[in-house]
Amino acid sequence: MAALAEKTLNKSTSQHLSPATRPSKSLSMEDTTSPRARAGSWDSVSTASGGFLPEIKSKPASIKETSSRRLTVVIFGATGDLAKKKLYPALYQLMLLGQLPRGDKIRIVGFGRRAVELQGFIKKQCANVKKDARLPFEDFASRLFFHGGGAYDKAPGFESLAVLLDELEQGLPTDRLFFLSVPPTVFGACAQHVSACCRAQAPKRWTRLIIEKPFGKDSDSFAELDASTSGSWSEDELFRIDHYLGKEVVLNLSTLRFANQLFEPTWNSKCIESVEITFKEDIGTQGRGGYFDGFGIIRDIMQNHLLQVLVLCAMEPPASDLPEDIQKAKVEVLKAMSIPSLDDAFLAQYTEDNFMSEPGYLEDPGVPDDSVTPTFAAIVLKINNERWKGVPFVVKAGKGLDERLAEVRVRYKSQPYNKLLVGPQAKNELVCRIQPDEALYLKTHTKKPGLEQEVEPTCMDMRYASTFGGSYLADAYERMFLNAAKGDSSLFVSSGELREAWRVFTPLLHAIDKTRPKPILYAFGERNPRGFRDWSLAHSGVKQRQSFMETLSGLSGDAGALRAYFDRYDADKDGTLRADEIRDLARSLYDGRDPPENTLRKFFHLARGFDLKDKITFQDFTYFARCARIAHKSKPRAYERDVCSEK
Numbered sequence: 142m143a144a145l146a147e148k149t150l151n152k153s154t155s156q157h158l159s160p161a162t163r164p165s166k167s168l169s170m171e172d173t174t175s176p177r178a179r180a181g182s183w184d185s186v187s188t189a190s191g192g193f194l195p196e197i198k199s200k201p202a203s204i205k206e207t208s209s210r211r212l213t214v215v216i217f218g219a220t221g222d223l224a225k226k227k228l229y230p231a232l233y234q235l236m237l238l239g240q241l242p243r244g245d246k247i248r249i250v251g252f253g254r255r256a257v258e259l260q261g262f263i264k265k266q267c268a269n270v271k272k273d274a275r276l277p278f279e280d281f282a283s284r285l286f287f288h289g290g291g292a293y294d295k296a297p298g299f300e301s302l303a304v305l306l307d308e309l310e311q312g313l314p315t316d317r318l319f320f321l322s323v324p325p326t327v328f329g330a331c332a333q334h335v336s337a338c339c340r341a342q343a344p345k346r347w348t349r350l351i352i353e354k355p356f357g358k359d360s361d362s363f364a365e366l367d368a369s370t371s372g373s374w375s376e377d378e379l380f381r382i383d384h385y386l387g388k389e390v391v392l393n394l395s396t397l398r399f400a401n402q403l404f405e406p407t408w409n410s411k412c413i414e415s416v417e418i419t420f421k422e423d424i425g426t427q428g429r430g431g432y433f434d435g436f437g438i439i440r441d442i443m444q445n446h447l448l449q450v451l452v453l454c455a456m457e458p459p460a461s462d463l464p465e466d467i468q469k470a471k472v473e474v475l476k477a478m479s480i481p482s483l484d485d486a487f488l489a490q491y492t493e494d495n496f497m498s499e500p501g502y503l504e505d506p507g508v509p510d511d512s513v514t515p516t517f518a519a520i521v522l523k524i525n526n527e528r529w530k531g532v533p534f535v536v537k538a539g540k541g542l543d544e545r546l547a548e549v550r551v552r553y554k555s556q557p558y559n560k561l562l563v564g565p566q567a568k569n570e571l572v573c574r575i576q577p578d579e580a581l582y583l584k585t586h587t588k589k590p591g592l593e594q595e596v597e598p599t600c601m602d603m604r605y606a607s608t609f610g611g612s613y614l615a616d617a618y619e620r621m622f623l624n625a626a627k628g629d630s631s632l633f634v635s636s637g638e639l640r641e642a643w644r645v646f647t648p649l650l651h652a653i654d655k656t657r658p659k660p661i662l663y664a665f666g667e668r669n670p671r672g673f674r675d676w677s678l679a680h681s682g683v684k685q686r687q688s689f690m691e692t693l694s695g696l697s698g699d700a701g702a703l704r705a706y707f708d709r710y711d712a713d714k715d716g717t718l719r720a721d722e723i724r725d726l727a728r729s730l731y732d733g734r735d736p737p738e739n740t741l742r743k744f745f746h747l748a749r750g751f752d753l754k755d756k757i758t759f760q761d762f763t764y765f766a767r768c769a770r771i772a773h774k775s776k777p778r779a780y781e782r783d784v785c786s787e788k
């Protein structure tokens with residue numbers, strides 16, 4: 142099991158486009174013209190000198206190397222939210238899996254402005270580490286240190302850090318990996334001080350810097366930050382994180398497109414009607430309002446995470462799997478994107494929920510009372526190239542909504558011959574479910590078994606949990622740390638991509654900052670802000686899907702429609718719905734897929750009129766629909782979360 146986990150992580154972290162998915166001429170495994178092909182497989186690259194050479198950019202190191210070399214990791218902002226939620230857990234996991242060195246070969250130094258009591262710090266910041274007997278927590282904790290160095294933009298703290306690092310490394314050559322997990326306002330200064338004071342012993346040991354997002358606030362601030370970092374770091378030492386690039390399903394987008402024959406020929410405006418990329422969270426800003434208010438949802442999620450996902454969906458096949466070629470293909474598609482204006486955007490902000498159990502955005506400390514910062518935004522983007530002309534890319538992101546969800550939905554166009562059997566409304570949809578319940582599924586039409594020639598909507602469902610049961614699904618930050626340690630920049634964002642990404646979004650962001658349009662208000666826990674469905678249809682032709690609560694609530698006012706619906710799933714026509722019939726009904730409301738077990742359990746609980754009857758009558762069903770209506774209208778948060786969430 143451990144070996145399998147190691148193998149899986151090893152394989153997936155070292156490849157973005159795997160050799161097997163390399164398009165065009167470099168698809169061939171025998172192709173010796175590709176630099177990586179010449180170097181052998183990704184994990185067999187050897188550094189003859191035992192050290193990392195400047196051209197490491199094209200030759201990621203092997204796991205054997207990353208786990209055997211001496212390494213110091215420094216986390217700036219170690220007392221913060223991200224360090225606690227993601228960074229310490231990821232480092233523990235990588236050591237557990239043997240991907241990073243253990244014992245006296247590794248040190249993890251937290252940096253903060255003030256000194257802390259080490260044991261208390263470890264207890265608090267490692268609270269999310271998933272402890273495993275194979276790496277006793279005490280062994281991990283013994284590798285943790287902390288340095289209170291004062292301000293992030295003043296040199297003394299970095300000079301004293303350098304002394305501490307030398308002391309801890311005892312003069313032995315050690316690679317140094319720095320992670321800026323601090324507010325973006327101090328990225329530039331901090332990067333310069335690290336470079337000036339804290340580099341590893343070159344040329345045998347490397348120094349790398351991972352920078353969190355957001356990288357700038359607009360084109361000008363990006364250019365300034367880029368100049369200040371590139372003045373002291375070379376491009377192959379800088380790793381600008383977008384952790385969505387480390388998510389399993391996002392990594393699979395290239396494989397899906399370029400390792401199969403089925404999708405690429407239809408991946409264009411002739412066959413595709415729209416692409417919808419969604420990010421939803423069922424939490425608010427949770428005390429991060431001070432940071433969030435200066436950025437808003439477009440800078441927090443859309444300009445980076447969703448745009449990266451979009452680019453992976455839309456880019457042309459890169460010339461090879463080398464980071465440079467992938468980044469080039471990404472920049473090209475970004476260059477073809479039109480610049481959205483305020484008319485292309487829908488902006489909204491969450492308020493407290495109707496039961497006042499969840500605070501509104503304005504109540505988050507650090508958010509001004511008159512803030513108009515959007516916590517929900519949808520934008521229609523266009524790509525002006527041969528492949529995508531006329532296809533709307535709807536990107537939408539929101540906090541404080543009904544569920545946690547990230548997905549890409551590719552809707553196909555109905556073709557004239559479809560009319561023969563199913564009519565114009567019958568469209569295929571390919572869904573790449575990024576989280577939760579990772580999956581790739583294709584909504585199709587199939588002949589229903591039987592003597593009639595009836596066509597049923599069906600779903601080809603590749604759910605990760607069942608198809609790859611037992612595989613190790615690494616957290617995105619594990620992959621990010623590991624790829625930076627290996628010198629593989631293919632999952633990081635290049636300066637060129639960021640320049641283009643800001644080019645696309647800056648005019649809109651400036652218009653919002655300047656004109657401060659009033660956002661539509663939505664109660665915490667809602668599925669969509671008021672008016673969004675109509676907006677989506679009018680601006681992109683994309684019909685927003687209903688949750689099953691909405692569907693049932695819609696039916697509840699129409700006894701005839703409700704009866705027809707009930708009868709449709711009463712397969713044996715005995716006037717009641719049995720468990721398997723209810724399961725079919727639930728599936729129909731869930732994109733034709735089997736809902737996850739716990740969703741189904743809650744659904745059953747409700748559908749049976751809140752008790753565990755074996756069968757439900759039409760009367761029960763009417764009651765269920767009415768409950769759905771009341772619940773949907775009043776949106777009691779606790780009720781919706783339990784019943785509607787897809788988690």
Ligand SMILES: NC(=O)C1=CN([C@@H]2O[C@H](COP(=O)(O)OP(=O)(O)OC[C@H]3O[C@@H](n4cnc5c(N)ncnc54)[C@H](OP(=O)(O)O)[C@@H]3O)[C@@H](O)[C@H]2O)C=CC1
Binds near residue numbers: 224354
């Ligand atoms: N949290 C998250 O979920 C995510 C965060 N990010 C990015 O990661 C980075 C860190 O985020 P997060 O951990 O949430 O940030 P925090 O607000 O928790 O800040 C991190 C640390 O920075 C120091 N700090 C806080 N405010 C200031 C300030 N005004 N000036 C100087 N230092 C300050 C504090 O450390 P001390 O006082 O000890 O010096 C704090 O513990 C940010 O760039 C963020 O955009 C990206 C994705 C997700």
Ligand SMILES: O=C1O[C@H](COP(=O)(O)O)[C@@H](O)[C@H](O)[C@H]1O
Binds near residue numbers: 384441442547
């Ligand atoms: O970058 C960010 O991402 C998180 C969501 O990340 P996920 O991996 O949990 O989907 C978001 O909460 C945060 O606001 C944002 O800065």
